[in-house]
Amino acid sequence: MVYEAGKLDIAVIGAGHAGIEAALAAARLGCHTAVFTINMDAVGNCPCNPSIGGTAKGHLVREIDALGGEMGKTADACTLQSRMLNLGKGPAVHSLRAQIDRNQYARVMKHKLELCPNLEMKQAEVVDIRRDAEEWVLTTRLGAQYGCRAVILATGTFLGGRIFVGDVSYDGGPDGMFPATELAGALKRLGIALRRFKTGTPARVLRSSIDFSDLEVQYGDEPVTPFSFDTETPPENKCVCHVSWTNARTKEVILQNIHRSPLYGGMIEGVGPRYCPSIEDKIVRFSEKPRHQLFIEPCGAETEEMYLQGMSSSLPEDVQIAFYRTIKGLEHVQIMRSAYAIEYDCCDPLQLTSTLEFRAFPGLYGAGQFNGSSGYEEAAAQGFVAGVNAALKLLGREPLILDRASSYIGTLIDDLITKGVSDPYRMMTSRSEYRLVLRQDNADERLTPIGRRLGLISDARWAKFEKKQAQKAAEIQRAEKTVLPPSQALNDILVSRETSPVTTGVRLAELLRRPQLSYQNLAPVDSTRPDYPREIFESVETALKYEGYIKRQLQDIAEMRRLEKRLLPPDVDYTQIAGLRLEAREKLSRVRPENIGQAGRISGVSPADISVLLIWLAARDGHGEPQS
Amino acid sequence: MKTIAAISTAAAPGGIGVIRISGDAARAVGDRVFRAVSGEALRDAAGYTCRFGYVADESGARLDECIATVFAAPKSFTGEDVVELSCHGGLFILKSVLQAVFAAGAAPAAPGEFTRRAFLNGKMDLAQAEAVMGLISAQGREAMKAAQAGHDGALSRRIATIRNDLTDIGAHLAAWADYPDDDIPQVNETMLKDRLSAGRRSLEALLDSFDGGRVLREGVETVIAGKPNAGKSTLMNLLAGCERSIVTELAGTTRDVVEETVLLGDIPLRLADTAGIRETEDRVEKIGVQIALDRVKTAQFVLAVFDASEALNDDDRAMIEAIGDTPCVAVVNKSDLPAAIDMAEIEAHFAQVVTISALSGDGLSALAEAAAQVLRTAALNPNDGILYTERQRADVKAALDCLTEAQDALQGGMTWDAVTVSLEGAVAALNELTGERVSDAVVDRVFEKFCVGK
DSSP states (O other), X not given: OOEEEEEEEEEEEOOSHHHHHHHHHHXXXXXXXEEEESOGGGTTOOOSOSEEEOTTHHHHHHXXXXXXXXXXXXXXXXXXXXXXXXXXXXXXXXXXXXXXXXXXXXXXXXXXXXXXXXXXXXXXXXXXXXXXXXXXXXXXXXXXXXXXXXXXXXXXXXXXOEEEETTEEEEOOGGGOOOBOSHHHHHHHHTOOEEEEEEEEOXXXXXXXXXXXXXEEEOOOSSOOOSOTTOSSOOOOOOOEEEEEOOHHHHHHHHHTGGXXXXXXXXXXXXXXXXXXXXXXXXXXXXXXXXXXXXEEEOOTTOOEEEEEXXXXXXXXXXXXXXXXXXXXXXXXXXXXXXXXXXXEEEOGGGBOTTSEETTEEEEEEOGGGGTBOSHHHHHHHHHHHHHXXXXXXXXXXXXXXXXXXXXXXXXXXXXXXXXXXXXXXOOGGGOTTTTTSOGGXXXXXXXXXXXXXXXXXXXXXXXXXXHHHHHHHHHHHHHHOEEOOOHHHHHHHHHTTSOOOSSOEEHHHHHHSTTOOHHHHGGGOTTOOOOOHHHHHHHHHHHHTHHHHHHHHHHHHHHHHHHTSBOOTTOOGGGSTTOOHHHHHHHHHHOOSBXXXXXXXXXOOHHHHHHHHHHHHIIIIISOOXX | OOOEEEEOSOSSOOSOEEEXXXXXXXXXXXXXXXXXXXXXXXXXXXXXXXXXXXXXXXXXXXXXXXXXXXXXXXXXXXXXXXXXXXXXXXXXXXXXXXXXXXXXXXXXXXXXXXXXXXXXXXXXXXXXXXXXXXXXXOOSHHHHHHHHHHHHTHHHHHHHHHHHHHHHHHHHXXXXXXXXXSOOXXXXXHXXXXXXXXXXXXXXXXXXXXXXXXXXXXXXXXXXXXXXXXXXXXXXXXXXXXXXXXXXXXXXXXXXXXXXXXXXXXXXXXXXXXXXXHHOHXXXXXXXXXXXXXXXXXXXXXXXXXXXXXXXXXXXXXXXXXXXXXXXXXXXXXXXSOOOSOHHHHHHXXXXXXXXXXXTTBTHHHHHHHXXXXXXXXXXXXXXXXXXXXXXXXXXXXXXXXXXHHHHHHHTTOOHHHHHHHHHHHHHHHHHHHTOXXXXXXXXXXXXXXXXXX
16 A cells, blocks of 8 residues: 655655755755654664764865764764874874764754754655656655655665675664665666675674773873864863784684685675775785784763774674684673674766766765765765755755865765775775865865855854954964064074074064974964964964965866866767777766866876867867867 | 878988878879879779879879878778878979879878877877877987887886886875874885985986987987088088988978988987088188077087197187087097197086097097987987977976975975875876876775775
8 A cells, every 4th residue: 555645855765974964954955855764763873983083084074064064063962082183194184083972973963853944754664766757756665655856865784785794694784773675676677777885893892891901092182173163162082992903813713714704705795895894804815914903992971882993894703702802801802792794785876966966867866875985974975965956956056066176075976976986985085186275174164155155054153154264364464474583582492393593583474384383382482472262373374384285286276177167068979079999988978077177087088088078079169170 | 071191201312202191082182193003093992902003293294103002991090091102202203292182182281190180080099199209200210219119118117117106105105194093004204205216216317318319309409610620511521421311401391491410320410501511611601700609509419620730719719608508519620630739628618529530530439429428318228218298298397396395395394294295296297198097096005005994
């Protein structure tokens, strides 16, 4: 039996990190939105590590926040411990990571969705999706039928999920949830190309079964830097993490049982992430390494479950117990939840455009692991962009297209839709060629004006933003104008910092450009310094110190944007363009880049092919003879 | 596209000269100028066949005997229908035939246009196209060898070696930045500096190869200077005589000066306005001392001729001063006469001094070696892969600048995120050169070489 359950502007399938941002953004922009979840207790779940952020991922969280998304604020509210990673390695790679209380995080997120106007939450498994003349029609397992103007697929590891623990395998979602078993078939019937990816997670163990006495302790930063530009009172560190190592015995146990791994036994067909290898993978692939590191992290403030970061595995349960117990501190460890691998269906993101809409299916969007990415933050970023774009399209507004030079979010999406993925995609700072410009400290400067135009930044937050930008500008001016006399006090500082002393007055900005000097060092001689928040001085110092590099990257960006403006018509027949190499023809036909800039980033498309495309475009526009 | 034609062999007197016609109307144009002995028309000829006959102009006047070869699209150099007319050579005859071909409907090919069409029709990649351009304009044997090495990928291999090492460093730095909590070998600053320096040295050597490579390929604008009776015209005759076959006379369409190319060792010397020198020594004097000195200043290469049998005079010294930093070999002539010249003074001014007898030819090979030193072609092994084009040079220069920047950042105490950006800039520039895009090379290498991840 099916019944008409009503009309929706936007349906979001899945309420993980992608679905949450998609649903909130769409509803906040005024669209009647519903989010579907297989289990209401899975909303905002963190089925893998109990942390948000990390290298490049911290950038993503700050960018989502700068645009008006939710992840950063909720992470701040649930922080157990926080660290700014890579201090000392340079501002481009500073990244925030927080251990969070995963239960609290899920509760807070669910509550935010519940409170959001225009947003409905439904516990239901979507079993069918089809296109009617006018709309998308979703059917749930219980027979409810919804007519939707747009649908966002944010199915995570639920879609066709299958669990592997040793030789045991069964259909299942993450964290013991039911999988979505029928939706994948419906998507295939639509003509969407799906593939199998896999990921894995380590065991959760009981805190009191661990001997911490001999383990290295890892503390949080004091004071903590919050994720959100909105958070007024920074969170506090409430707990510590610990570090341990595997050893020769661990290796021995794992290698003795490697034939019982579903991956090495050939049972898993899905492609796993290169950056997130299981411990058995690490031991086999890097056999020369005598030991591997692991982190012991708390799952929450009100639970004794501990997460063993670095130790994901799909070995049988008995082998897991045996090898975990070879590790120092874990000799008597009690496993509460076993490690497992999960295989799932996802799409080939080359089918998507930069708004994350399917090129062939207007009104249908993908986000998160469904698009071949991995990670909560990558998912949330795409969810936000898909939700915003689905809404903007219904509202008849211009789409939100973030290019590579705007953000890590733009880089992530551009990578997905132009390069495709061969394993689950993780964000890294090395993926951004513009990383000296795309820093976590200036995410608001880069993106909050965009969030404001979208209508997702409140007046109060906008006022705060403008004040901060004004303070930055004023401080840069002050630094450029303030001349410090060549006093003994100044020269003492310069000599102590191993940089050359001065004999004449010197501008504050000039001193700050020296790598050896910081605002902090110069405080005693900088008498006119205003009372601004710490982050103002940090941003200004970075802007001054890296000025030359930033200028050059801005030139690169201008060049990149020039090529992005050379649009390629969506219906180009690449097989008919003389001069394109065969591989380029195939790749271009498959990826269908929106512009020359994107075309140039496709692997298999050479600069020579780009020259041919440019000549072809010029000829087509009447600046020469046609090429074919 | 228009059907185009040009003389596609070197514009030099030789055994056979070839006129290439390419385009949809190539056979039709061919049929208008070519009469096969067998009476067959080129339009009916299969690809890769040839016909013997003769070429005639519009009036039907027979110009030369000829073999016409037909290549059918797309299996030709340009990917289009091509007809090649092989005539008996001789610039005058070839030019007459070409005029007839134009009159029959072909348009003159722009420089490099055959190659451009080959490239556009997918017959070659950019690096190959550029190597072929180099091949076409190769004026000396070495340039020919170097261009062939480019076609075979010697340059690409040389670049790949440098790029591979830079990618390794980049991957290590990326792993270090992206996996701060992972157990990654420390990046050692000394090692980093050493490898950046090594990368720079390799790139600098490549850049040197460009200057030398260009000399071999394009020749070098050369002035033979010297006071009256030093032996300029004798030297000129010696050079011109030693390999008569490649002396060319291009009554240029774009320039009025008569230019003559002679080979000195492997280096083509382009002697500007040599007519003046060769006619009579008197006429050179009429040019006036000032003009002669000006030409020395603007030349790419100077052969400064001194008379060994006389002491240096004011004319000699004025010339030495005018030469300044211009690449130059001092040629002390008339070694067959008793020496009166102060060799020490000459050696004080010139790094390369050669004693010859232009009359007998003694010392000519030493002169060639000295020129190779000065023009940096001596150390060049064309089989190693050298840079041919401005584009390639610009890419290598960009990569070198990036590495210099990375080194400066490291030296100046900047954080390593700045170093990595410069380093990746260098890798990107080298990829641009070989026409590859491996933008994810660094990321891929991280996962290949380091055990990272939770």
